[in-house]
Amino acid sequence: MLFHVDPHNGIPIYEQIARHLKFSIADGALAAGEHVPSVREMAVRLAVNPNTVARAYRDLQNEGVLELERGTGLAVTTQAPKLCKAARGEMVRQRLQSVFKEALQHGLTEDELNALAADALRNVRKGKKS
Amino acid sequence: MLFHVDPHNGIPIYEQIARHLKFSIADGALAAGEHVPSVREMAVRLAVNPNTVARAYRDLQNEGVLELERGTGLAVTTQAPKLCKAARGEMVRQRLQSVFKEALQHGLTEDELNALAADALRNVRKGKKS
Amino acid sequence: MLFHVDPHNGIPIYEQIARHLKFSIADGALAAGEHVPSVREMAVRLAVNPNTVARAYRDLQNEGVLELERGTGLAVTTQAPKLCKAARGEMVRQRLQSVFKEALQHGLTEDELNALAADALRNVRKGKKS
Amino acid sequence: MLFHVDPHNGIPIYEQIARHLKFSIADGALAAGEHVPSVREMAVRLAVNPNTVARAYRDLQNEGVLELERGTGLAVTTQAPKLCKAARGEMVRQRLQSVFKEALQHGLTEDELNALAADALRNVRKGKKS
DNA sequence: GTGGTCTAGACCACG
DNA sequence: GTGGTCTAGACCACC
Numbered sequence: 332m333l334f335h336v337d338p339h340n341g342i343p344i345y346e347q348i349a350r351h352l353k354f355s356i357a358d359g360a361l362a363a364g365e366h367v368p369s370v371r372e373m374a375v376r377l378a379v380n381p382n383t384v385a386r387a388y389r390d391l392q393n394e395g396v397l398e399l400e401r402g403t404g405l406a407v408t409t410q411a412p413k414l415c416k417a418a419r420g421e422m423v424r425q426r427l428q429s430v431f432k433e434a435l436q437h438g439l440t441e442d443e444l445n446a447l448a449a450d451a452l453r454n455v456r457k458g459k460k461s
Numbered sequence: 462m463l464f465h466v467d468p469h470n471g472i473p474i475y476e477q478i479a480r481h482l483k484f485s486i487a488d489g490a491l492a493a494g495e496h497v498p499s500v501r502e503m504a505v506r507l508a509v510n511p512n513t514v515a516r517a518y519r520d521l522q523n524e525g526v527l528e529l530e531r532g533t534g535l536a537v538t539t540q541a542p543k544l545c546k547a548a549r550g551e552m553v554r555q556r557l558q559s560v561f562k563e564a565l566q567h568g569l570t571e572d573e574l575n576a577l578a579a580d581a582l583r584n585v586r587k588g589k590k591s
Numbered sequence: 592m593l594f595h596v597d598p599h600n601g602i603p604i605y606e607q608i609a610r611h612l613k614f615s616i617a618d619g620a621l622a623a624g625e626h627v628p629s630v631r632e633m634a635v636r637l638a639v640n641p642n643t644v645a646r647a648y649r650d651l652q653n654e655g656v657l658e659l660e661r662g663t664g665l666a667v668t669t670q671a672p673k674l675c676k677a678a679r680g681e682m683v684r685q686r687l688q689s690v691f692k693e694a695l696q697h698g699l700t701e702d703e704l705n706a707l708a709a710d711a712l713r714n715v716r717k718g719k720k721s
Numbered sequence: 722m723l724f725h726v727d728p729h730n731g732i733p734i735y736e737q738i739a740r741h742l743k744f745s746i747a748d749g750a751l752a753a754g755e756h757v758p759s760v761r762e763m764a765v766r767l768a769v770n771p772n773t774v775a776r777a778y779r780d781l782q783n784e785g786v787l788e789l790e791r792g793t794g795l796a797v798t799t800q801a802p803k804l805c806k807a808a809r810g811e812m813v814r815q816r817l818q819s820v821f822k823e824a825l826q827h828g829l830t831e832d833e834l835n836a837l838a839a840d841a842l843r844n845v846r847k848g849k850k851s
Numbered sequence: 852g853t854g855g856t857c858t859a860g861a862c863c864a865c866g
Numbered sequence: 867g868t869g870g871t872c873t874a875g876a877c878c879a880c881c
Contacts, residue, residue: 603866639866642866643865
Protein backbone atom coordinates (compact mmCIF):
# COMPACT_ATOMS: atom_id res chain seq x y z
CA MET A 332 0.00 0.00 0.00
CA LEU A 333 2.97 2.29 0.02
CA PHE A 334 3.34 4.73 -2.82
CA HIS A 335 4.08 8.33 -3.51
CA VAL A 336 2.24 11.01 -5.34
CA ASP A 337 4.04 13.15 -7.85
CA PRO A 338 2.59 16.65 -7.77
CA HIS A 339 4.31 17.56 -11.03
CA ASN A 340 3.30 14.87 -13.48
CA GLY A 341 0.15 16.50 -14.79
CA ILE A 342 -2.25 13.97 -13.32
CA PRO A 343 -4.17 15.47 -10.40
CA ILE A 344 -3.13 14.11 -7.03
CA TYR A 345 -6.62 12.90 -6.16
CA GLU A 346 -6.67 10.94 -9.40
CA GLN A 347 -3.27 9.43 -8.76
CA ILE A 348 -4.60 8.24 -5.43
CA ALA A 349 -7.76 6.82 -6.95
CA ARG A 350 -5.82 5.09 -9.74
CA HIS A 351 -3.38 3.63 -7.26
CA LEU A 352 -6.15 2.19 -5.13
CA LYS A 353 -7.81 0.69 -8.18
CA PHE A 354 -4.53 -0.95 -9.14
CA SER A 355 -4.11 -2.25 -5.60
CA ILE A 356 -7.58 -3.75 -5.57
CA ALA A 357 -7.11 -5.20 -9.03
CA ASP A 358 -4.07 -7.21 -8.01
CA GLY A 359 -5.55 -8.29 -4.70
CA ALA A 360 -3.32 -6.19 -2.44
CA LEU A 361 -6.57 -4.75 -1.14
CA ALA A 362 -9.41 -7.26 -0.82
CA ALA A 363 -13.17 -6.78 -0.78
CA GLY A 364 -14.41 -5.90 2.67
CA GLU A 365 -11.12 -4.43 3.81
CA HIS A 366 -10.97 -0.86 4.97
CA VAL A 367 -8.85 1.70 3.21
CA PRO A 368 -6.69 3.87 5.46
CA SER A 369 -8.65 6.73 6.97
CA VAL A 370 -8.67 10.02 5.15
CA ARG A 371 -6.54 11.58 7.81
CA GLU A 372 -4.03 8.77 7.95
CA MET A 373 -3.63 8.59 4.19
CA ALA A 374 -3.20 12.36 4.09
CA VAL A 375 -0.34 12.13 6.54
CA ARG A 376 1.27 9.22 4.70
CA LEU A 377 1.24 11.02 1.38
CA ALA A 378 1.89 14.43 2.83
CA VAL A 379 -1.15 15.93 1.14
CA ASN A 380 -4.22 17.70 2.35
CA PRO A 381 -6.99 15.51 3.79
CA ASN A 382 -9.47 17.08 1.39
CA THR A 383 -7.44 15.77 -1.52
CA VAL A 384 -7.65 12.23 -0.20
CA ALA A 385 -11.34 12.71 0.52
CA ARG A 386 -11.90 13.73 -3.07
CA ALA A 387 -10.26 10.54 -4.31
CA TYR A 388 -12.30 8.43 -1.91
CA ARG A 389 -15.49 10.17 -2.91
CA ASP A 390 -14.83 9.52 -6.59
CA LEU A 391 -14.25 5.87 -5.80
CA GLN A 392 -17.56 5.74 -3.95
CA ASN A 393 -19.28 7.14 -7.02
CA GLU A 394 -17.69 4.40 -9.11
CA GLY A 395 -18.88 1.75 -6.67
CA VAL A 396 -15.38 0.78 -5.58
CA LEU A 397 -15.64 1.99 -2.00
CA GLU A 398 -18.57 2.00 0.34
CA LEU A 399 -19.18 4.09 3.41
CA GLU A 400 -19.62 2.29 6.69
CA ARG A 401 -20.87 5.12 8.78
CA GLY A 402 -18.71 5.93 11.70
CA THR A 403 -16.17 3.22 10.99
CA GLY A 404 -14.66 4.18 7.65
CA LEU A 405 -14.60 3.22 4.00
CA ALA A 406 -14.58 -0.39 2.85
CA VAL A 407 -13.81 -2.01 -0.49
CA THR A 408 -17.06 -3.21 -2.03
CA THR A 409 -17.62 -6.81 -3.05
CA GLN A 410 -17.86 -5.83 -6.68
CA ALA A 411 -14.72 -3.71 -6.55
CA PRO A 412 -12.20 -6.42 -7.50
CA LYS A 413 -14.12 -7.18 -10.67
CA LEU A 414 -14.53 -3.50 -11.47
CA CYS A 415 -10.89 -2.72 -10.85
CA LYS A 416 -9.54 -5.62 -12.82
CA ALA A 417 -11.53 -4.40 -15.77
CA ALA A 418 -10.51 -0.82 -15.14
CA ARG A 419 -6.83 -1.59 -14.81
CA GLY A 420 -6.35 -2.82 -18.35
CA GLU A 421 -8.68 -0.15 -19.61
CA MET A 422 -6.76 2.69 -17.96
CA VAL A 423 -3.49 1.62 -19.50
CA ARG A 424 -4.90 0.64 -22.87
CA GLN A 425 -6.70 3.93 -23.18
CA ARG A 426 -3.56 5.96 -22.67
CA LEU A 427 -1.63 3.77 -25.08
CA GLN A 428 -4.26 4.09 -27.76
CA SER A 429 -4.18 7.83 -27.49
CA VAL A 430 -0.42 7.87 -28.07
CA PHE A 431 -0.51 5.34 -30.87
CA LYS A 432 -3.31 7.16 -32.59
CA GLU A 433 -1.43 10.43 -32.59
CA ALA A 434 1.76 8.81 -33.84
CA LEU A 435 0.20 6.84 -36.67
CA GLN A 436 -2.04 9.66 -37.78
CA HIS A 437 1.06 11.78 -38.16
CA GLY A 438 2.95 9.47 -40.41
CA LEU A 439 5.11 7.39 -38.10
CA THR A 440 5.43 3.80 -39.21
CA GLU A 441 4.67 0.93 -36.90
CA ASP A 442 8.33 0.01 -36.95
CA GLU A 443 9.30 3.46 -35.75
CA LEU A 444 6.63 3.22 -33.09
CA ASN A 445 7.92 -0.13 -31.91
CA ALA A 446 11.43 1.25 -31.71
CA LEU A 447 10.22 4.21 -29.66
CA ALA A 448 8.27 1.93 -27.36
CA ALA A 449 11.34 -0.24 -26.83
CA ASP A 450 13.36 2.88 -26.04
CA ALA A 451 10.74 4.14 -23.64
CA LEU A 452 10.55 0.82 -21.87
CA ARG A 453 14.32 0.70 -21.52
CA ASN A 454 14.32 4.21 -20.05
CA VAL A 455 11.65 3.31 -17.53
CA ARG A 456 13.53 0.23 -16.44
CA LYS A 457 16.59 2.39 -15.90
CA GLY A 458 14.50 4.77 -13.83
CA LYS A 459 14.62 7.76 -16.11
CA LYS A 460 12.24 10.63 -15.61
CA SER A 461 8.93 10.14 -17.34
CA MET B 462 -2.79 19.83 -43.45
CA LEU B 463 -6.24 18.64 -42.54
CA PHE B 464 -6.79 17.33 -39.08
CA HIS B 465 -9.16 17.60 -36.18
CA VAL B 466 -8.68 18.52 -32.60
CA ASP B 467 -10.19 16.32 -29.95
CA PRO B 468 -11.44 18.46 -27.09
CA HIS B 469 -11.87 15.42 -24.85
CA ASN B 470 -8.52 13.71 -24.89
CA GLY B 471 -6.88 15.61 -22.09
CA ILE B 472 -4.25 17.32 -24.21
CA PRO B 473 -4.89 21.06 -24.44
CA ILE B 474 -6.15 22.13 -27.83
CA TYR B 475 -3.33 24.61 -28.39
CA GLU B 476 -0.86 21.85 -27.75
CA GLN B 477 -2.59 19.48 -30.13
CA ILE B 478 -2.26 22.16 -32.80
CA ALA B 479 1.39 22.78 -32.07
CA ARG B 480 2.16 19.08 -32.03
CA HIS B 481 0.38 18.59 -35.30
CA LEU B 482 2.37 21.32 -36.99
CA LYS B 483 5.62 19.88 -35.70
CA PHE B 484 4.68 16.47 -37.04
CA SER B 485 3.79 18.01 -40.40
CA ILE B 486 7.10 19.78 -40.62
CA ALA B 487 9.00 16.68 -39.52
CA ASP B 488 7.69 14.60 -42.39
CA GLY B 489 8.02 17.36 -44.94
CA ALA B 490 4.36 18.08 -45.47
CA LEU B 491 5.24 21.60 -44.47
CA ALA B 492 8.59 22.83 -45.80
CA ALA B 493 10.93 25.53 -44.56
CA GLY B 494 9.87 28.92 -45.83
CA GLU B 495 6.24 27.98 -46.31
CA HIS B 496 3.57 29.95 -44.52
CA VAL B 497 1.18 28.44 -42.05
CA PRO B 498 -2.49 29.39 -42.38
CA SER B 499 -3.44 32.62 -40.69
CA VAL B 500 -4.72 32.46 -37.16
CA ARG B 501 -8.21 33.30 -38.33
CA GLU B 502 -8.29 30.78 -41.13
CA MET B 503 -6.92 28.02 -38.94
CA ALA B 504 -9.44 28.88 -36.25
CA VAL B 505 -12.29 28.53 -38.72
CA ARG B 506 -10.93 25.26 -40.13
CA LEU B 507 -10.66 23.66 -36.73
CA ALA B 508 -13.77 25.30 -35.29
CA VAL B 509 -11.72 26.63 -32.47
CA ASN B 510 -11.22 29.93 -30.69
CA PRO B 511 -8.65 32.13 -32.53
CA ASN B 512 -6.88 32.77 -29.23
CA THR B 513 -6.20 29.08 -29.03
CA VAL B 514 -4.52 29.02 -32.43
CA ALA B 515 -2.58 32.14 -31.54
CA ARG B 516 -1.32 30.43 -28.42
CA ALA B 517 -0.06 27.47 -30.45
CA TYR B 518 1.69 29.75 -32.94
CA ARG B 519 3.27 31.75 -30.16
CA ASP B 520 4.68 28.62 -28.56
CA LEU B 521 6.09 27.52 -31.90
CA GLN B 522 7.74 30.89 -32.36
CA ASN B 523 9.34 30.54 -28.93
CA GLU B 524 10.69 27.16 -29.97
CA GLY B 525 12.14 28.59 -33.17
CA VAL B 526 9.82 26.60 -35.43
CA LEU B 527 7.92 29.54 -36.81
CA GLU B 528 9.02 33.09 -37.43
CA LEU B 529 7.07 36.23 -38.07
CA GLU B 530 7.39 37.77 -41.54
CA ARG B 531 6.01 41.19 -40.89
CA GLY B 532 2.97 41.86 -42.96
CA THR B 533 2.78 38.49 -44.65
CA GLY B 534 2.31 36.02 -41.83
CA LEU B 535 4.14 33.23 -40.06
CA ALA B 536 6.68 31.12 -41.93
CA VAL B 537 8.41 27.86 -41.13
CA THR B 538 12.02 28.58 -40.19
CA THR B 539 14.95 26.99 -42.00
CA GLN B 540 15.97 25.15 -38.86
CA ALA B 541 12.45 23.89 -38.20
CA PRO B 542 12.69 20.61 -40.14
CA LYS B 543 15.74 19.56 -38.17
CA LEU B 544 14.13 20.61 -34.86
CA CYS B 545 10.88 18.88 -35.60
CA LYS B 546 12.44 15.61 -36.72
CA ALA B 547 14.22 15.44 -33.40
CA ALA B 548 11.13 16.48 -31.49
CA ARG B 549 8.88 13.98 -33.18
CA GLY B 550 10.42 10.91 -31.62
CA GLU B 551 10.82 12.70 -28.34
CA MET B 552 7.16 13.70 -28.13
CA VAL B 553 5.98 10.16 -28.65
CA ARG B 554 8.63 8.54 -26.47
CA GLN B 555 7.82 10.86 -23.60
CA ARG B 556 4.15 9.97 -23.56
CA LEU B 557 4.96 6.28 -23.81
CA GLN B 558 7.36 6.46 -20.91
CA SER B 559 4.75 8.09 -18.75
CA VAL B 560 2.29 5.29 -19.43
CA PHE B 561 4.84 2.52 -19.00
CA LYS B 562 6.04 4.00 -15.76
CA GLU B 563 2.60 4.05 -14.25
CA ALA B 564 1.83 0.53 -15.39
CA LEU B 565 5.05 -1.05 -14.16
CA GLN B 566 5.02 0.83 -10.88
CA HIS B 567 1.61 -0.64 -10.19
CA GLY B 568 2.53 -4.23 -10.66
CA LEU B 569 1.75 -4.98 -14.27
CA THR B 570 4.26 -7.32 -15.84
CA GLU B 571 6.01 -6.47 -19.09
CA ASP B 572 4.10 -9.28 -20.71
CA GLU B 573 0.79 -7.79 -19.68
CA LEU B 574 1.98 -4.45 -20.90
CA ASN B 575 2.96 -5.89 -24.26
CA ALA B 576 -0.41 -7.53 -24.59
CA LEU B 577 -2.18 -4.27 -23.82
CA ALA B 578 0.01 -2.44 -26.30
CA ALA B 579 -0.80 -4.99 -28.99
CA ASP B 580 -4.49 -4.57 -28.17
CA ALA B 581 -4.25 -0.83 -28.31
CA LEU B 582 -2.44 -0.93 -31.62
CA ARG B 583 -5.05 -3.24 -33.06
CA ASN B 584 -7.81 -0.92 -31.89
CA VAL B 585 -6.14 2.09 -33.46
CA ARG B 586 -5.72 0.27 -36.76
CA LYS B 587 -9.40 -0.54 -36.66
CA GLY B 588 -10.19 3.08 -36.01
CA LYS B 589 -11.56 2.74 -32.51
CA LYS B 590 -12.04 5.73 -30.27
CA SER B 591 -8.89 6.68 -28.41
CA MET C 592 -40.67 -5.88 17.90
CA LEU C 593 -38.73 -7.29 15.02
CA PHE C 594 -37.52 -4.88 12.41
CA HIS C 595 -34.46 -4.01 10.41
CA VAL C 596 -32.50 -0.83 10.02
CA ASP C 597 -31.63 0.30 6.55
CA PRO C 598 -28.15 1.85 6.58
CA HIS C 599 -28.67 3.33 3.12
CA ASN C 600 -31.87 5.32 3.37
CA GLY C 601 -30.41 8.57 4.61
CA ILE C 602 -32.05 8.50 8.03
CA PRO C 603 -29.47 7.97 10.78
CA ILE C 604 -29.64 4.53 12.31
CA TYR C 605 -30.21 5.83 15.83
CA GLU C 606 -33.17 7.81 14.56
CA GLN C 607 -34.63 4.82 12.74
CA ILE C 608 -34.49 2.95 16.02
CA ALA C 609 -36.10 5.76 17.99
CA ARG C 610 -38.81 6.21 15.40
CA HIS C 611 -39.53 2.52 15.37
CA LEU C 612 -39.96 2.40 19.14
CA LYS C 613 -42.27 5.39 19.04
CA PHE C 614 -44.39 3.72 16.39
CA SER C 615 -44.49 0.52 18.45
CA ILE C 616 -45.64 2.39 21.53
CA ALA C 617 -48.20 4.36 19.55
CA ASP C 618 -49.99 1.26 18.34
CA GLY C 619 -49.75 -0.53 21.66
CA ALA C 620 -47.22 -3.17 20.69
CA LEU C 621 -45.15 -1.79 23.53
CA ALA C 622 -47.19 -0.79 26.59
CA ALA C 623 -46.46 1.65 29.39
CA GLY C 624 -44.33 0.04 32.09
CA GLU C 625 -42.83 -2.56 29.78
CA HIS C 626 -39.06 -2.73 29.44
CA VAL C 627 -37.29 -2.23 26.16
CA PRO C 628 -34.54 -4.72 25.30
CA SER C 629 -31.16 -3.90 26.78
CA VAL C 630 -28.75 -1.86 24.72
CA ARG C 631 -26.58 -4.90 24.18
CA GLU C 632 -29.39 -7.21 23.19
CA MET C 633 -30.90 -4.70 20.81
CA ALA C 634 -27.50 -4.06 19.28
CA VAL C 635 -27.05 -7.76 18.60
CA ARG C 636 -30.55 -8.11 17.16
CA LEU C 637 -30.07 -5.26 14.73
CA ALA C 638 -26.42 -5.98 14.02
CA VAL C 639 -25.59 -2.47 15.01
CA ASN C 640 -23.07 -0.70 17.20
CA PRO C 641 -24.25 -0.59 20.86
CA ASN C 642 -23.42 3.11 20.96
CA THR C 643 -26.02 3.64 18.28
CA VAL C 644 -28.73 1.95 20.31
CA ALA C 645 -27.65 3.88 23.38
CA ARG C 646 -28.00 7.12 21.43
CA ALA C 647 -31.57 6.23 20.44
CA TYR C 648 -32.48 5.31 24.01
CA ARG C 649 -30.94 8.53 25.30
CA ASP C 650 -32.99 10.61 22.87
CA LEU C 651 -36.14 8.79 23.93
CA GLN C 652 -35.36 9.48 27.59
CA ASN C 653 -34.98 13.16 26.78
CA GLU C 654 -38.38 13.11 25.11
CA GLY C 655 -39.97 11.47 28.14
CA VAL C 656 -40.77 8.25 26.31
CA LEU C 657 -38.41 6.04 28.27
CA GLU C 658 -37.27 6.27 31.85
CA LEU C 659 -34.43 4.61 33.67
CA GLU C 660 -35.34 2.10 36.35
CA ARG C 661 -32.10 1.82 38.19
CA GLY C 662 -30.72 -1.65 38.08
CA THR C 663 -33.43 -3.17 35.92
CA GLY C 664 -33.30 -1.26 32.65
CA LEU C 665 -35.33 1.21 30.63
CA ALA C 666 -39.11 1.25 30.85
CA VAL C 667 -41.82 2.88 28.78
CA THR C 668 -43.24 5.82 30.73
CA THR C 669 -46.92 6.15 31.53
CA GLN C 670 -47.19 9.24 29.38
CA ALA C 671 -45.40 7.61 26.44
CA PRO C 672 -48.47 6.17 24.68
CA LYS C 673 -50.09 9.58 24.54
CA LEU C 674 -46.88 11.23 23.39
CA CYS C 675 -46.21 8.65 20.73
CA LYS C 676 -49.70 8.67 19.29
CA ALA C 677 -49.36 12.40 18.77
CA ALA C 678 -45.86 12.05 17.42
CA ARG C 679 -46.73 9.31 14.96
CA GLY C 680 -48.81 11.51 12.70
CA GLU C 681 -46.41 14.34 13.11
CA MET C 682 -43.38 12.30 12.05
CA VAL C 683 -45.03 11.17 8.87
CA ARG C 684 -46.64 14.49 8.05
CA GLN C 685 -43.34 16.30 8.48
CA ARG C 686 -41.55 14.10 5.98
CA LEU C 687 -44.40 14.40 3.52
CA GLN C 688 -44.40 18.16 3.75
CA SER C 689 -40.73 18.29 3.00
CA VAL C 690 -41.18 16.28 -0.17
CA PHE C 691 -44.26 18.18 -1.30
CA LYS C 692 -42.57 21.48 -0.71
CA GLU C 693 -39.61 20.59 -2.89
CA ALA C 694 -41.80 19.24 -5.65
CA LEU C 695 -44.20 22.17 -5.80
CA GLN C 696 -41.47 24.76 -5.51
CA HIS C 697 -39.88 23.24 -8.57
CA GLY C 698 -42.84 23.44 -10.82
CA LEU C 699 -44.56 20.09 -10.48
CA THR C 700 -48.33 20.37 -10.54
CA GLU C 701 -50.48 18.85 -7.84
CA ASP C 702 -51.77 16.40 -10.41
CA GLU C 703 -48.27 15.22 -11.22
CA LEU C 704 -47.59 14.95 -7.52
CA ASN C 705 -50.71 12.89 -6.97
CA ALA C 706 -49.72 10.58 -9.79
CA LEU C 707 -46.27 10.11 -8.33
CA ALA C 708 -47.74 9.46 -4.90
CA ALA C 709 -50.06 6.84 -6.35
CA ASP C 710 -47.09 5.26 -8.10
CA ALA C 711 -45.05 5.28 -4.95
CA LEU C 712 -47.85 3.75 -2.92
CA ARG C 713 -48.32 1.01 -5.51
CA ASN C 714 -44.60 0.26 -5.42
CA VAL C 715 -44.60 0.04 -1.66
CA ARG C 716 -47.57 -2.32 -1.67
CA LYS C 717 -45.70 -4.51 -4.13
CA GLY C 718 -42.68 -4.46 -1.86
CA LYS C 719 -40.32 -2.52 -4.08
CA LYS C 720 -37.14 -1.04 -2.74
CA SER C 721 -37.62 2.36 -1.16
CA MET D 722 -33.44 30.46 -12.59
CA LEU D 723 -33.92 32.27 -9.32
CA PHE D 724 -34.04 30.23 -6.18
CA HIS D 725 -32.67 30.11 -2.70
CA VAL D 726 -30.77 27.53 -0.79
CA ASP D 727 -31.81 26.64 2.69
CA PRO D 728 -28.73 25.83 4.74
CA HIS D 729 -30.83 24.28 7.50
CA ASN D 730 -33.04 21.74 5.77
CA GLY D 731 -30.71 18.78 6.03
CA ILE D 732 -30.03 18.46 2.30
CA PRO D 733 -26.47 19.61 1.52
CA ILE D 734 -26.32 22.91 -0.29
CA TYR D 735 -24.45 21.48 -3.27
CA GLU D 736 -27.17 18.90 -3.66
CA GLN D 737 -29.92 21.46 -3.44
CA ILE D 738 -28.19 23.31 -6.26
CA ALA D 739 -27.82 20.17 -8.36
CA ARG D 740 -31.42 19.14 -7.76
CA HIS D 741 -32.67 22.60 -8.66
CA LEU D 742 -30.77 22.61 -11.94
CA LYS D 743 -32.12 19.19 -12.81
CA PHE D 744 -35.64 20.41 -12.17
CA SER D 745 -34.99 23.50 -14.29
CA ILE D 746 -33.71 21.41 -17.17
CA ALA D 747 -36.57 18.95 -16.81
CA ASP D 748 -39.23 21.62 -17.32
CA GLY D 749 -37.34 23.35 -20.10
CA ALA D 750 -36.38 26.48 -18.20
CA LEU D 751 -32.82 25.55 -19.10
CA ALA D 752 -32.39 24.11 -22.57
CA ALA D 753 -29.73 21.83 -24.04
CA GLY D 754 -26.74 23.82 -25.21
CA GLU D 755 -27.36 26.73 -22.87
CA HIS D 756 -24.70 27.72 -20.40
CA VAL D 757 -25.34 27.61 -16.69
CA PRO D 758 -24.27 30.69 -14.73
CA SER D 759 -20.56 30.68 -13.97
CA VAL D 760 -19.41 29.21 -10.70
CA ARG D 761 -18.52 32.62 -9.42
CA GLU D 762 -21.74 34.29 -10.47
CA MET D 763 -23.90 31.53 -9.04
CA ALA D 764 -21.94 31.69 -5.81
CA VAL D 765 -22.69 35.40 -5.51
CA ARG D 766 -26.37 34.93 -6.36
CA LEU D 767 -26.88 32.25 -3.74
CA ALA D 768 -24.48 33.78 -1.24
CA VAL D 769 -22.51 30.58 -0.91
CA ASN D 770 -18.89 29.67 -1.41
CA PRO D 771 -17.80 29.14 -5.03
CA ASN D 772 -16.44 25.72 -4.11
CA THR D 773 -19.92 24.65 -3.07
CA VAL D 774 -21.31 25.59 -6.47
CA ALA D 775 -18.35 23.92 -8.16
CA ARG D 776 -19.12 20.71 -6.30
CA ALA D 777 -22.70 20.74 -7.58
CA TYR D 778 -21.55 21.43 -11.14
CA ARG D 779 -18.96 18.68 -10.94
CA ASP D 780 -21.54 16.16 -9.78
CA LEU D 781 -23.75 17.15 -12.68
CA GLN D 782 -20.86 16.61 -15.07
CA ASN D 783 -20.40 13.12 -13.65
CA GLU D 784 -24.08 12.44 -14.30
CA GLY D 785 -23.77 13.66 -17.88
CA VAL D 786 -26.05 16.64 -17.34
CA LEU D 787 -23.42 19.33 -17.83
CA GLU D 788 -20.43 19.42 -20.12
CA LEU D 789 -17.28 21.49 -19.88
CA GLU D 790 -16.54 23.84 -22.74
CA ARG D 791 -13.03 24.74 -21.83
CA GLY D 792 -12.49 28.39 -21.21
CA THR D 793 -16.08 29.33 -21.88
CA GLY D 794 -18.04 27.61 -19.15
CA LEU D 795 -20.42 24.73 -18.56
CA ALA D 796 -23.19 23.84 -20.98
CA VAL D 797 -26.28 21.67 -20.67
CA THR D 798 -25.69 18.46 -22.65
CA THR D 799 -28.03 17.34 -25.38
CA GLN D 800 -29.03 14.30 -23.40
CA ALA D 801 -29.67 16.32 -20.25
CA PRO D 802 -33.36 17.08 -20.82
CA LYS D 803 -34.13 13.41 -21.20
CA LEU D 804 -32.03 12.50 -18.17
CA CYS D 805 -33.55 15.21 -16.02
CA LYS D 806 -37.13 14.47 -16.93
CA ALA D 807 -36.55 10.90 -15.87
CA ALA D 808 -34.72 11.99 -12.77
CA ARG D 809 -37.36 14.49 -11.69
CA GLY D 810 -40.10 11.96 -11.18
CA GLU D 811 -37.64 9.53 -9.73
CA MET D 812 -36.32 11.99 -7.14
CA VAL D 813 -39.79 12.74 -5.83
CA ARG D 814 -41.12 9.21 -6.08
CA GLN D 815 -38.14 7.85 -4.21
CA ARG D 816 -38.64 10.16 -1.26
CA LEU D 817 -42.36 9.42 -1.19
CA GLN D 818 -41.78 5.68 -1.25
CA SER D 819 -39.44 5.94 1.69
CA VAL D 820 -42.06 7.77 3.73
CA PHE D 821 -44.92 5.48 2.73
CA LYS D 822 -42.87 2.42 3.46
CA GLU D 823 -42.08 3.56 6.97
CA ALA D 824 -45.67 4.51 7.66
CA LEU D 825 -47.27 1.30 6.39
CA GLN D 826 -44.67 -0.95 7.97
CA HIS D 827 -45.53 0.62 11.30
CA GLY D 828 -49.22 0.01 11.18
CA LEU D 829 -50.74 3.15 9.71
CA THR D 830 -53.66 2.46 7.41
CA GLU D 831 -53.81 3.85 3.90
CA ASP D 832 -56.70 6.02 4.97
CA GLU D 833 -54.63 7.56 7.74
CA LEU D 834 -51.81 8.05 5.28
CA ASN D 835 -54.08 9.77 2.81
CA ALA D 836 -55.35 12.07 5.53
CA LEU D 837 -51.81 12.95 6.57
CA ALA D 838 -50.85 13.61 2.94
CA ALA D 839 -53.83 15.90 2.51
CA ASP D 840 -52.85 17.73 5.68
CA ALA D 841 -49.26 18.07 4.55
CA LEU D 842 -50.30 19.37 1.16
CA ARG D 843 -52.57 21.93 2.79
CA ASN D 844 -49.75 23.07 5.02
CA VAL D 845 -47.38 23.46 2.10
CA ARG D 846 -49.91 25.50 0.16
CA LYS D 847 -50.27 27.76 3.18
CA GLY D 848 -46.51 28.13 3.33
CA LYS D 849 -45.86 26.36 6.58
CA LYS D 850 -42.37 25.35 7.52
CA SER D 851 -41.43 21.97 6.13
C1' DG E 852 -13.01 35.75 -18.46
C1' DT E 853 -13.83 30.40 -17.50
C1' DG E 854 -13.34 26.00 -14.40
C1' DG E 855 -9.88 22.94 -11.80
C1' DT E 856 -6.71 21.86 -8.13
C1' DC E 857 -4.92 22.14 -3.75
C1' DT E 858 -4.36 23.81 0.87
C1' DA E 859 -6.12 25.12 5.46
C1' DG E 860 -9.19 24.86 8.95
C1' DA E 861 -13.92 25.03 11.32
C1' DC E 862 -17.94 22.48 12.37
C1' DC E 863 -21.18 18.61 12.30
C1' DA E 864 -23.15 13.77 12.14
C1' DC E 865 -22.34 9.25 13.21
C1' DG E 866 -20.79 5.14 15.90
C1' DG F 867 -12.48 7.77 16.30
C1' DT F 868 -14.76 8.04 11.31
C1' DG F 869 -16.22 10.82 6.93
C1' DG F 870 -19.04 15.00 5.21
C1' DT F 871 -19.91 19.84 4.52
C1' DC F 872 -18.72 24.38 4.00
C1' DT F 873 -15.82 28.37 3.89
C1' DA F 874 -11.69 30.94 2.44
C1' DG F 875 -8.23 31.85 -0.55
C1' DA F 876 -4.02 30.83 -3.57
C1' DC F 877 -2.51 29.23 -7.94
C1' DC F 878 -2.89 27.22 -12.52
C1' DA F 879 -4.67 25.91 -17.28
C1' DC F 880 -7.36 27.21 -20.82
C1' DC F 881 -9.74 30.27 -24.16
